[in-house]
Amino acid sequence: MNFTSPIVIAEIMCLIGAVIFLRNDKSIFWKLNIAYLLLALLTEAAGSYMSSKRENNLWLFNSFVFFEISFIFIGIWHCLKNYLIPKPIIYVGLGIVYSIYFGFIAKDSIMVFNSTAVTVMSVVFSLYCLYYYYLLLNDEKFIEIKYHSEFWWITGVLFYYFGGTVCNLLSDVFDVRFGKSLTLRYAITIALNFILYSVWTYSYLCRAKQQKLQS
Template identity: 85%
Template structure:
């Protein structure tokens, strides 16, 4: 694992922030955030090691996507449940994404990156995030946005997955190379990761404040 990579640095900072601010949290979702970030880092480490050994590591990232789908759905559920019972609409999306995920693996094997499931889940996550904003805007209860952890967590998800969807759909457009250096797509990917982990880290500080006020 390249510890000088901006993405890895952002993941490490986010994991440290999650541990500091969420380790005493009693809510399952916030506790899972620590485990998820740790899993993401371990996946990066194992994937880098396998790549250095010239081994196919795509099955590893496909396995991580399985947990990624579940974790993000849990986070969306945690955010939506303040406004309605989200289980019916979330189960539909969850069923669609996992059906495509396993269908792709059965058709092309786990050794081929599951790009179809990643694209579909990104679209589904973006739609649920927009729905959250709709419910938030139509809620009569006053909420201090700057200190609201669910809002910032959802915002990070929307930026990352909506941006990733656009990148995937317009991959040819963004495969512009800067001289002999990085492609535009790579720069956008780094930027999206930095936004995701920065906003998530801020949401953890908001959650710590919220927990302190509630206690």
């Protein structure tokens, strides 16, 4: 049985970081990070296992995308609410991404990888992250970004989704293999996952510091 993969390792490390730094956090969003990472870890581990058994695991990843969309939007909501009332713009983004997600599933079934929804989702998340930066720069208040948990959480999201845009857009035109099972797309995904989870772990550390200072 093969449950492990580099992505699983990255997720375990991030989950451990999240549990250590966020276990006493009172904010629902930060607590939700632990639940999300656990879900991501279980999905990835189950996906690896199914892959090793040569079973189709795309339905599993497609289902996970549903939670991924919700969680990232909750995070963006949490970060944007410091600068504006995010309800309208979040609902617009959520509406667009979910429409494409369900539209694709209705058209091609859940057993085919929902690449269109993932590509659109990546572009939408990147735009929201850039909008967050714009609001942060325009804000009159000064924040120490070096230790600002929300900033680093958003930065992790931007790295992952913006960095993955090329892969998402060109996934259909290239299929480069480095060995028996390692494709270029998978190698880039591993790298992006390591960046995402490293930056998120740092944001949890910042959050813990912030909480410690406030208590």
